[in-house]
Amino acid sequence: MSRLTTGALVLYKIRPARVIEVTDKITIELEGGKSKRVRDKDVVLLHPGPLSDLKQLTPQNGEVEENWELLEGAETDIKELSELVFGDYTPAMAWASWQLVAEGIYFEGSPASIHPRSADAVESEIAERNKKAAEAEAWEGFMQRVRSGAIIDEDRKTLGEVEALALEKRENSRILQALEIQETPVNAHRLLIKTGYWPANESPYPRRMGIDETIPDHAVPTLPEEARLDLTRLPAYAIDDEDNQDPDDAVSLDDERIWVHVADVAALVTPDSEMDLDARARGANLYLPDRVIPMLPPQVTDRLGLGLQEKSPALSIGFTLSVTGEVEDVEIHPSWVRVERISYVAADQRLQEEPFAALLAMSRRYRQRRQQAGAATIQLPEVKIKARDDKVEIEPLPRLQSREMITDLMLMAGEGVAGFCQSREIAVPFATQAPPDQLEQPEDLAGMYAYRRYFKPTRIKTQAEPHAGLGLAVYTRATSPLRRYSDLLAHQQLRAHLKGGAVLDIHAISERIAQSELGSMANRKTERVSNDHWRLVYLRDNPGWQGEAVIVAKEGERTTVLLPSIAMEARVRIRGEAGLNDRIRLKPREIDIPDLSCYFRVV
Template sequence: MKGNLPAYHANPPVDSLVLYKIRPARVVSVGEKIEIELEGGHSKRVRAKDVEVLHPGPLRQLADLTPQTGELTEAWELLEGTETTLRELAELAFDAFTPATAWATWQRVAEGLTFSGTPNAIRAQTREAVEREQAERAAKAAAERDWQDFLARMAAASPAPEDAPRLAEVERLALGQSERSRILEALGHQQTPENAHRALIQVGYWASHHNPHPRRCGAPITDADLPVPELPEDERLDLTHLAAYAIDDEGNQDPDDALSIDGERLWVHVADVAALVAADSELEREARARGANLYLPEGIVNMLPAAVTDRLGLGLQPVSPALSFGIRCGEAGEILDVEIHRTWVRVERLSYETVEQRLDEPAFAPMRTITDRFRAYRTARGATSLDLPEVSVRVVDGRVVIRPLPKLNSRALVTDAMLMAGEAVARFCLDQGIPIPFATQAPPENGEEPTDLATMYARRRGFKPTRLMIEPDRHAGLGLDLYTRATSPLRRYSDLLVHQQLRSWLAGREPLVASQIVERIGESDAASVAIRRGERLSNQHWKLLFLRDNPDWRGEGIVVGREERRAVVLLPELAMEARVRIRDEVSLNQSLRLAVTEVDLPGLTVNFRILG
């Protein structure tokens, strides 16, 4: 065709203008490879297929490719919708086909707006296509300006209200729901949940005290919202004549156990949750998917709807339905027998502090005698008693309140009564062939008897986690050959499952089989992992927030471990573990006076220095 460039199947001529990638180049020499000169005087050896001829030359120097004045727009209007060549287009627009006009023409084609194609096949776009492309380019340019303006606001920590949808992308990374953020990448930050957390606080999208950990762990953050059925009309043993006491921390919102004494028999009454939450019901599946209540310093997220607690919480109504375990112990603390009944009980709610002052009264002294014998029984069988510091962490009116939990005899009484019920129910179910999840724990690797804070710390670290198994086995930490969790069905799914099995047996129905128990426990255990991790990280979050808001804090740290140039310390006042840099040798159980130097809330770390 007349207007076509010659086809150079082998090599382009010397001094021709060629296109190398998107840049102009001059052919310097031709051999096995082609030597080309690029802008700036640089030369390069390339293959023939790596270049495309724009003009056969001669082009003596690239500096000759000076800007040209022509009529390329008029040429497009004339050629609209047709096809042409680089030579024809240059001659039409500039009245000449020279290396300079060829390059000026190709630059217009490369823009891709009015023309497109190759040097030998250039398409003049239709007006509709050009207008559409112009609109798209304008929109893209506006979006890029908007993006750059947004990044500038982020860098200045002053986002606009309309930036909230974009910041949701950063929030997803901060919550562990995605692995990358284009925004953090553009700002030059490493894409981690911690950095996303910092960015969201810096720009005010999250409050400085925001706790992301439950959601980041995958724990539910709202209560279940499901209808609750009416209580069935079961036949129940009336125990309302017995004084029953629900003993718990002040302000407890879900009282699910209470104690009575009847001669030599200690009654442990437990909220009859399985009466409303039947196996395979929607409520049961919801509880199974959650695993347990989520206890946070800022509040509780219940695994069951609040209406279940309102109806069944012991002492929340004048008379409460319960599943009651009547236990009789021998002189050595061993369990002699247990009765299990669906009951009515009349419960008074008391705090540990109140009961502590009344332990010698007739209402509580017999209970304490029985539970003391049972504790001695467990101790003789290897139970571990760890006197490690514990605290209550609460957020009250936006302020973090940390209160040490005193070692009360009333608390020990209730704990031992619940453990007694757990052993009694486990033995009853084993004797009756009722499949339940048994709570088991292997002995610790460190068998040293703990006598001080450091050895208690080491002993706790040596324990394996408690496991729920369909086959009975020993719980080493509790000193019990058989044990199950059966006293917290409002708060924990495994307890609810045990209650469902007991109610089926009491009603003469077939309980779930072992394989069904294993399946349900596996599902709830997976959910409980998120709950426990969310609780642990949330407690650490609020403790660090307390330290951040109290930069002048001074406190005691007890050395419980030693690492290279660091001491592992427990802070009793905060029930918190930390690592402190040391210059001098320290001994286990040594007391160090500490001060805060830096708190990194998103990173969940705190640095202390030793005073004196």
């Protein structure tokens, strides 16, 4: 038979309970009126009672510290502690006494064996609890400021965990958990904007992608003394966008021979030098709307950019073009050139003059040959996005004959270099692309949009394979060594061959390609999402914006459109009759910059 009687106060786990029946088991009443049958050993007696209602266990006032000191080094029980601290032993006082023990500041033990804690332990415990209380108070104040979006400087360190989540450097955040917000980079981005931790236009993508945002500052050697072919007698033109800062190619015409001059970067950036290793890791220049992060020190461009000095060192690629558009009689030389820089717009106005008229005719002949070989002519809208001092400008790129001409001349040079290297067994990075399942020559925007999706991405390989999109049997990129590592790698191989030195073997080239492609892929993704970000900032900052959209795909009411003026793809619902290539007018109805999304409506 149990020692307990009806009405006794017992401790069940950590809660008070009242005994309401004693048989083979004990029936107890818990706070809230719920009853439960338990074993005798499941409860501990605090007071024999009688206790008629648990609500009688009210808070008690007593002399805790004085009696803690009085009991120093002694042992007591719940009855004696209750009498000492509260002056009597009632159920309410017994429960208050046990709470003192459970609190663990001055006393510890069980109801039958209670010990006062040492002075050092009490002092340490109180200090620790005060510290936690202060931290809890500070946390609550911090969370109130976060909720209201009015943080102070001291809060920035704490919000660092949210920034790490926004940058995909961690997967969780105590702050977002406390706010009951799903822990995603997008939500973290939103909170950082709301609180002012980030400015409203913050673009996190370079950091999120792990981009090295530093500007290379390696020591740049002097140009080596060497024999160079003097081509300064030929007028040479570096034709590019008006604001281009790294002119690395120019063109000349010498009777029937075309010359493509390329900045001689490999003359200063040698294989496995510090500059080379850094450029290899970066893969390419990173072109963002708000800045450019180069893969090489700016001093390299200052010294080698074509037209930036009165006379420029170049690697010049000379060739002729057959009547059927074949690149023939390729020669490559380190050279000196005298270059005039002009814009595409200016060049377009001079296409009736020589040498531009002849170069234009040759480029058309070459393009015709490539088209007959299946080259894709896909002209989707393109724009240039600039963000300066939080002001965003979007400038559509016009379809200029000069731009198409230069593109073809650079492709000629790349094809010529590829053939030159292939015939001499010089390993270089070849640009290849598998053909689509069927060849087409779409002429409208919807057709081009659909056909583009049939093509697989361009791959950089050590084996020469066709590039279907360009309509070329063999091709390497060799005209942009200031801004693309694969071009620099080709130049390093060419220079080694031309100087009679040892070229890298195919395995070394393959390893370098793999290393540089990691950086290149990160750059391409960063450029794409950064452009999307600043495009949405532009739309947000121009609330009255409306634009013409062209329908390029349809699936029921779900329609895909292109907005040419901002080069943006969007999806809208359109009821009624609307066909491919029809034009509609749209305006934004909801812009979510952290989510990189914008929903449009028809106007």
